[in-house]
Amino acid sequence: MGVRGAFATLIGALQSVVGLLTFILAYLIYYNPDILRVRDILNIQEGYIPFFILTLAVVSLFSIISGLLIIYEWTSTKEDKDEKDRI
Amino acid sequence: MRRIEFKRELGLFYGIIIGLNGAFGIEFFVLLEHAIFLAGPAVVLSLLLCGIITMLTLFSYCELGAAISRVGGEYTFAKVAFGGFTSFLTGWLRWISSVTTVALASIGLAQFISYFYPVNIPIVSVLAIVIFTFTSIRGVKKLDVLTVFSFIGIFTLLVTLGLYDQSKLVNLTSFSSIRTFMPKGVSGVLAGIMYTFSMFVGVRALIAGSTQIKNPEKNVPRAILLSIVILIVLYCLVAFIVVGVAPENYEGSEPILTYAAERIMGPIGGTLITIAGISAALMSLTTAMMVQRSIIYGLSRDGYFPRFIFSSERKFGRHLSVIIGSALAILLAASGLIVFIGYIAGFASLLVFALVNLSLIRLRRVMPRLSRPFKAPLYPYASIAGVVISLLLILFIERSALLIGFEFIVAAVIVYHLKMVGYHRLRLAVGGINLGIGGLTLFTLYLMRRGIITIDLPQGLRWTFPYLPAFIGAIFLLAGILNIAGRRRKEP
Numbered sequence: 051m052g053v054r055g056a057f058a059t060l061i062g063a064l065q066s067v068v069g070l071l072t073f074i075l076a077y078l079i080y081y082n083p084d085i086l087r088v089r090d091i092l093n094i095q096e097g098y099i100p101f102f103i104l105t106l107a108v109v110s111l112f113s114i115i116s117g118l119l120i121i122y123e124w125t126s127t128k129e130d131k132d133e134k135d136r137i
Numbered sequence: 138m139r140r141i142e143f144k145r146e147l148g149l150f151y152g153i154i155i156g157l158n159g160a161f162g163i164e165f166f167v168l169l170e171h172a173i174f175l176a177g178p179a180v181v182l183s184l185l186l187c188g189i190i191t192m193l194t195l196f197s198y199c200e201l202g203a204a205i206s207r208v209g210g211e212y213t214f215a216k217v218a219f220g221g222f223t224s225f226l227t228g229w230l231r232w233i234s235s236v237t238t239v240a241l242a243s244i245g246l247a248q249f250i251s252y253f254y255p256v257n258i259p260i261v262s263v264l265a266i267v268i269f270t271f272t273s274i275r276g277v278k279k280l281d282v283l284t285v286f287s288f289i290g291i292f293t294l295l296v297t298l299g300l301y302d303q304s305k306l307v308n309l310t311s312f313s314s315i316r317t318f319m320p321k322g323v324s325g326v327l328a329g330i331m332y333t334f335s336m337f338v339g340v341r342a343l344i345a346g347s348t349q350i351k352n353p354e355k356n357v358p359r360a361i362l363l364s365i366v367i368l369i370v371l372y373c374l375v376a377f378i379v380v381g382v383a384p385e386n387y388e389g390s391e392p393i394l395t396y397a398a399e400r401i402m403g404p405i406g407g408t409l410i411t412i413a414g415i416s417a418a419l420m421s422l423t424t425a426m427m428v429q430r431s432i433i434y435g436l437s438r439d440g441y442f443p444r445f446i447f448s449s450e451r452k453f454g455r456h457l458s459v460i461i462g463s464a465l466a467i468l469l470a471a472s473g474l475i476v477f478i479g480y481i482a483g484f485a486s487l488l489v490f491a492l493v494n495l496s497l498i499r500l501r502r503v504m505p506r507l508s509r510p511f512k513a514p515l516y517p518y519a520s521i522a523g524v525v526i527s528l529l530l531i532l533f534i535e536r537s538a539l540l541i542g543f544e545f546i547v548a549a550v551i552v553y554h555l556k557m558v559g560y561h562r563l564r565l566a567v568g569g570i571n572l573g574i575g576g577l578t579l580f581t582l583y584l585m586r587r588g589i590i591t592i593d594l595p596q597g598l599r600w601t602f603p604y605l606p607a608f609i610g611a612i613f614l615l616a617g618i619l620n621i622a623g624r625r626r627k628e629p
Binding site: 062064077081113116117 | 468471472563564567570571574593595597598609612613615616619620623
């Protein structure tokens with residue numbers, strides 16, 4: 051794997067992980083479990099909860115999609131190169 | 138494309154078994170309690186009407202299944218009839234319906250396990266999905282059709298013993314007058330029909346299995362009719378017994394069916410129903426996992442999802458298709474909101490039913506000469522009624538579930554639109570948004586460092602400043618550059 055490809059895959063994976071963690075945070079804000087009172091830790095007022103959840107959910111889904119696109123871009127580029135080498 | 142031909146060696150009896158096997162899922166076990174809350178004793182009437190409505194739509198399934206003998210079910214019907222967004226929406230809603238079934242089955246499984254040993258319902262339901270995600274990847278054989286006989290046996294025993302010793306049916310007076318029978322009026326009955334919809338839709342498994350049935354044009358409609366009649370009789374009788382036994386506004390920790398069985402048959406009854414519930418949950422989990430995976434394959438085959446990621450020919454794609462559905466199911470199951478999930482399942486099933494009826498109407502108009510081994514009776518009245526009733530029943534869904542349901546439709550519109558704009562432009566747009574988010578994050582961080590804006594971070598999070606926002610901003614900036622810098626290729 052080339053340096054550019056490895057770097058792109060790393061960034062894509064990191065962005066997907068950030069998206070996943072953001073989604074988990076949104077879910078924890080919604081569920082607010084007894085063992086981890088996220089709303090208290092983040093000082094989130096009751097009226098702002100839907101706003102936080104919606105924003106975090108949108109950002110997280112976007113991050114996951116963007117991260118996967120980058121990984122896809124690299125992998126398919128590598129496949130095209132392999133195909134060219136075979137020819 | 139190579140077509141797979143099945144030997145037609147199964148008769149009417151086995152057709153009924155396939156239909157019942159599909160229908161005996163977790164839905165009846167977990168949704169009955171709230172259906173009784175909605176309709177009161179008239180839940181019996183709701184179940185009867187729901188069965189009849191389902192049967193009419195299943196005849197539409199039957200005509201379409203016989204005329205379009207390709208895999209894909211509802212998605213394929215809508216694809217042939219409409220194509221475009223309608224077919225995608227049908228597949229999407231069918232996928233949502235399967236995912237909600239996974240969530241319902243896992244919560245049901247946890248509830249029944251807690252009958253033997255008290256457990257944390259959300260945690261156990263999430264664990265069940267995780268375990269089944271991995272077993273589903275490796276392949277699980279469907280449980281034997283003997284289960285059908287066990288279910289019928291247990292339900293029949295419950296009903297027979299309940300009717301034999303009526304002293305335990307303390308609420309029989311509620312059936313004596315219209316006021317007590319329908320405490321919430323006609324709207325309660327309609328809400329009950331809406332909510333019990335998912336209890337019958339499993340019979341559509343018969344359409345998928347019709348490739349193996351002899352004389353399908355005769356045996357499949359008969360099997361549908363008989364399966365639904367058996368279900369209506371069983372469900373109505375069991376609901377009658379449960380309403381008769383359970384106190385009004387039952388709020389016990391165990392499922393209402395288990396409570397009723399315990400009251401009628403003692404601890405053995407509770408154990409029997411619990412074992413049946415666990416079997417139903419396992420069957421539903423296995424089937425729904427397979428269905429949701431095959432729908433994702435179908436949608437990605439047609440380019441709605443990236444073919445590379447979800448391709449069934451790649452190991453990574455096979456795993457990811459299961460994991461995506463499981464992740465959504467976990468989110469739903471972890472909430473433990475069984476009533477809410479039941480509403481979403483009903484919403485998706487009702488819309489799919491409406492779309493299947495619309496597909497039938499459309500195909501009769503645009504392809505009148507299509508070979509139809511079976512024709513749905515009472516056309517077009519039954520199909521139009523199917524569309525209208527399905528859409529009307531959606532009005533009885535709880536408002537928050539309706540909102541989530543419409544959000545799923547908005548998501549479908551976005552996904553479809555993204556497919557239409559093409560990969561290159563999509564990547565440019567994503568890259569631009571990434572640059573925007575990254576730039577905004579870093580700029581906000583700069584303003585905070587300079588003291589131009591102040592945000593009062595909680596004590597426990599101060600250590601993350603400025604490293605975490607700087608890291609996230611940098612990731613988004615780099616991701617934006619990488620998305621835009623990717624080379625342009627020809628659109629397929």
